Amino acid sequence: MTDALFSTERLDRARAAAAAAGLDAVIVTPGADLRYLTGYHALPLERLTCLLLPVHGDPVLIAPQLEVPAAHASPAGRLGIEIAGWQETQNAYEFAASRLPRGIGTVGVDNHMWAEKLVGFRDAMPGVRQELAGPVLSDLRMRKTPAEIDALRNAGDAIDRVHARMGEWLRAGRTERQVGQDIADAIIAEGHERVDFVIVASGPNGASPHAEVSDRVIERGEPVVVDIGGTMPDGYCSDSTRNYVLGEPPAEYAEYHAVLLAAQRAQTDAVRPGITAEELDAVGRDLITEAGYGKYFVHRTGHGIGLETHEEPYIVGGSSRPLEPGMAFSVEPGIYLPDRHGARIEDICVCTESGGDRLNRTSRELQILR
Known part of the structure; x- marks a missing residue:
């Protein structure tokens, strides 16, 4: 390889x-x-x-x-x-x-x-x-070769295996930091060479897109945003975000998570050659705005990924760059309600000749842990 x-x-x-x-x-x-x-x-x-x-x-x-x-x-x-x-x-x-x-x-x-x-x-x-x-x-690096896409797919599979094990660690009474350490250990165990970041943002911490793990104790009924990624031995990176809740989620949260899920699915379905970065951003942003949550989507839709977690192309308003086959990037809309909670759904996608290929395959639904 x-x-x-x-x-x-x-x-x-x-x-x-x-x-x-x-x-x-x-x-x-x-x-x-x-x-x-x-x-x-x-x-x-x-x-x-x-x-x-x-x-x-x-x-x-x-x-x-x-x-x-x-x-x-x-x-x-x-x-x-x-x-x-x-x-x-x-x-x-x-x-x-x-x-x-x-x-x-x-x-x-x-x-x-x-x-x-x-x-x-x-x-x-x-x-x-x-x-x-x-x-x-x-300009060279943003157009991935088949070998690079295989490397990113391998990285995506590895981080998916970590998300699939979240029920082993995410439990009421544990701190974000304790859960984060278990996740970091699993990122290495599942094939990464290096842990690049672990976000375990519970309750109101989930309203901060780049929250650091803390000693906050996770409680039942709280949504938790888990955004994790690492670097594989060949240098290629992973990055995926899913949302979890211990027990039944707050009704308000379940409502806007459904909006977010519909928006993220619409965006991944819209990936194709020729669509511009700003047009892809608008696909999800418009749906979130129509549902009344537009002001709570506070960042771009995504970033390129390869030998760096963040690289070109950036999926953001104002970018008229058309997508091309071989471009790999995240699709990660989010909704963040200050002082309450937040949610983000993130997959790595590759633009192909005929559409888009989603490299992360774990369920995008809200994961309810008992």
Whole structure:
């Protein structure tokens, strides 16, 4: 699977995209962009690690000499690109600059490059213009290959297995923090390499979309929003939200959860090539607004997902970006009543040639735990 995900084809497409954007080279430091292009999950250290990808010339992966063995052991070592190590006594930025072809006028730097590294390259390459490479790289990353979709499906299956076990941990008398720890352990046990977030928001805490787990004791009859996700060993992420209640839910909550469910289903059914991000957002938002809950839907409908939990494309009002086959993103409308409770339903969807494919398969209905 790893070799199918990380190939030199990505480097070729990035080089072509950089040329089309008027860049002479791209410089990428540790993060999702570097992992996307090379498969190397490099540590973000004070020492410089970066990929040099000139439009005309061969790519070079620059690393501190002591990190070269790790780079060779990663998928980058099987791509056939040069891995060049710099010594502790060398100026790493001058070393990297010396490996670029002559005549470089404009370089694209990854959006998350540390400021000290950006300045280091500026000083090592006086007169070279620096631009953000984000638009070039995100445009590539948002269109997933079949291998990437398989990786996301695998991640979705793993997080679904955690949601399916919620009745083991979510019980009256336990705190959000206790339940959250059990969920975190299960995220690892079900195949993830890393836990990225665990939201267990009970009662009034559910009215905060990004509530942190607390020592609040969960009581019977309280709705609980559970939003969880992690990163798989291949680097691809999961993210899914479901709603639970211990015993019978408040009548008001059951009413607006039904509205939310209808809206989220309408949105996932509406995924298709050509629909714009803002049009997809409006499908659910309009239904929620018509039911009288519009002011309680306080965030965008969704975000892209891949090697990062949040990446392009964003499903939000004002975005005229049309969806294309291969784009993967969350569909997660929510309704939040301040000081009372809240609900969010979230699935990861992939735009296909003929419509949409929902990667999360657990029930979207309100789950009543006895």
